[in-house]
Amino acid sequence: MMMRLVLLPAIVAALAICTPSAALEPIAANDANTPEGRLAIEAYGACVVKLSPKESARVLSMDYKKSTYRTALKMLVKDAERPCARASFGTGRMRGDDLSMAAAIAEALIEADPTAVNARLAGIGAAQxxxxxxxxxxxxxxxxSLPDQVSQLFATAPASEAEAAAAAPLLQAVPTCARATAAPEQYDLSIPAVRAILATASFRILAAQES
Structure with missing residues (x-):
């Protein structure tokens, strides 16, 4: 049976107000919102980075609001499909949104640096x-503001009890951070959603700091 990962467009603003059941867009046989699906996406992202670390970093550094980013991400994922699909979810097709895939790639890129994530985030200067x-x-x-908690979250397996415990203080801090950026009621983040936006944002922050 053909093995394939299909990316669907993701709207970050929509993810920000999703309930846990809708945070990752599920389609058909292989559901990216199940624990198994989230683990498969994580493994796929790690595989992509192993195959193409420089291109992964280049793509994740792009402006996600532009069509050139979405095209580049799809090409990056497509190029890795043959080896990564089999290793990640075996047979059939896995459909997920581009934010969840980008987040998996971002976490893999962050983890490729042996320096602890919290230490790197804590050392971010003003010129971010x-x-x-x-x-x-x-x-x-x-x-x-919470580099230790972010590091702890990235160290957990998706959909695990450890992930839920690590995400709790970050979810509690969302209203405080939202007040400085937008109306608090616009942000009711699920665990998958907060992990996804933290992964992509943390990668871009660190990449800009270290470039």
């Missing part, structure tokens, strides 16, 4: 990269 949008600004705030 400007957030790309309101949701990204919330993620920037969380990453800068």
């Amino acid at each position: 990269r400007t957030p790309l949008g309101k949701t990204d600004a919330v993620a920037h705030c969380l990453a800068r």
Whole structure:
């Protein structure tokens, strides 16, 4: 049976107000919102980075609001499909949104550096990269103010009890960060959503700091 990962367009603003059941867009046989699906997406992202670390970093550094980014991400994922699909979910097709895939790639890129994530985030200077949008600004705030908790979250397996425990203080801090960026009621983040925006934002912050 053909093995394939299909990316669907993701709207960050919509993810920000999703319930846990809708945070990752599920389609058909292989559901990216199940624990198994989230683990498969994580493994796929790690495989992509192993195959193409430089291109992965280049793509994740692009402006996610532009069509050139979406095209580049799809090409990056497509190029890795043959080896990564089999290793990640075996047979059939896995359909997920581009934010969840980008987040998996971002976490893999962050983890490729042996320096502890919290130490790297805590060392961010004032000349950080400007957030790309309101949701990204919330993620920037969380990453800068709670680096230990962000590091702990990235160290957990998706959909695990450890992930839920690590995400709790970050979810509690969302309203505080949102007040500095937009109306608090716009942000009711699920665990998958907060992890996704933190992964992509943390990667961009660190990449800009270390470039």
